[in-house]
Amino acid sequence: MSAGLSLSGVTLEVGDGDETLLALDAVDLTVAPGEFVAIVGPSGAGKSSLLAVAGALVRPTSGEVRVAGEHLGPLSARERARVRRELIGFVFQSGNLLPALTAADQLRLPLRFNRRARSTARDPLDLLAEVGMASKSERRPHQLSGGERQRVGIARALVTSPRVLLVDEPTAALDRQRSNEVVDLLARETRQHEVATVMVTHDHDILGSCDAVYSMADGRLSRTS
């Protein structure tokens, strides 16, 4: 269990003008290696805040976050960046790829940041082949479809062999067929590579491949299946 992701009693207060909003309210979540968890909820429910806290991007107001057993609480900003490099993979909306880089270079870039991961890193071309993008490894994002960009984004998140995969609305702007393909790919990679995956989405039609589904409303997390 300690190799995955765990949040315990996590709250996050954020400023909103003169007021303070409770973006996360005593959230508890544990995701084991190889487990694929989905979090659904409407916009503003706190899904992205949960990803930000779990991904060492934002320090919670209270509670404890552990990534692969490492407690993020006492870590400095530089150390949290190190945790993101070495232990966490992010899949962003629409892939969020860098326009200047080919698909293969999108995967090589994280390896430039992360020298320590090079020994455990996966071969970018092999990984692109695994996600069905071998023939388009030299194409840039504007030469790829939305589904293809998302596949490259998933491969990029996995190239450093992270222990935790955080996926932010991966099917936004994709049609049903491509959405299902992307989520199936995520589920397959999660199990094959023993990574603890958290996917936030507002799309209830793509949850069939998930091991557990949580619902989020007003910063509170509850398991639905």
Added chain:
Amino acid sequence: MFLGLRELRFARMRFALMGAVVALIAVLMVLLSGLSVGLVNDGVSGLKKLPVTSFAFEHGVQTDAAFSRSVVDLAAVDAWRKQPGVAEAAPFGNTLVNAHGDRGTTIDLALFGVQPGTFVAPRPAEGEGLGTTDNGIVVSQTAIDKGLRIGDTVTVDRLGTRLVVVGSLAGQHTFGHVDVAYIALPLWQRIKAGAAPGDPMPAHALKEATAVAVRSEPGVTVDLAAGDRAAGTTSLSLHDSFGASPGYTAETSTLTLIQGFLYAIAALVVGAFFTVWTIQRKQEIAVMRAMGAPTRYLLGDGLGQAFVLLLVSTGVGVAVGTGAGSLVGGGAPFALTGSAVGLAAVLLLVLGLAGAAAAISRIAAVDPVTALGANR
């Protein structure tokens, strides 16, 4: 510089436009440095080539016009010869005249009046030195380039004094943008006094020169203040005496000001470009920071990109500027030297990088959380 080089290739038109602006600034810098060196040469090359360490002018003379206003008594020469550390001292006359040649060509000359045989007497590359005839002059190569020949007669306007070109010096010897002609001191004194051939000379004019030219012993620094007290003069080192050349200070300070503005413009232009470039890439930077990219890596990559852009565009600009400079006609005060062009290129590179660094430092302020969901 994994990302920086790929962005240079990907956004080649944007970088080419920016590079073109930097290259144009580099062209201007090269041309200005050529003009600057050329004007300095035109103004004081005749002084620079004198084997002199300092000049002693009339006491209290206005130092920015000392060569035209100063009058010293020849007795001051002896006083300077006796000063500790002084190897040699000799009278030095300086006056500008309008003249015309045998073939009706007009020519302006800076007459350097010296006593033949003294350390300031010219050593001609061609022809003879001073002393062989009473009215001989030894002229700069630049005067020869303008059509004057050894053996030509040059007549000083208004006075009608006829001077014969007996020798020429190697290289450029000019003063105040006018070709230098060395002349024997007695004839210089007549011309300075405005005495036409056959006119009587004022007695005092025969005992006067513009300044005392002083050469110190090798490795010795002469106490100029002590010498001035003994000789009743006001001394300037050779370098400081350049400011006494007509227009020298105004020209050099104007060009320095223009160059300074150009360097500042270069830094601002490069800084503005990279500010816009960084703002445009804010989302990409947020994504990379979310992926754990060290700030140092991102800053280094951005600075490397700026360095490549500046290096290539400055190199192109320097090449074009040097090519354009070689086309500048011989009549213009223009001279390209490797050191001046190199300094201009390095300054452009360094200040451009400083501008880029100020802009790229914004990378550190990009919040990685903006890579996520609703923050996008």
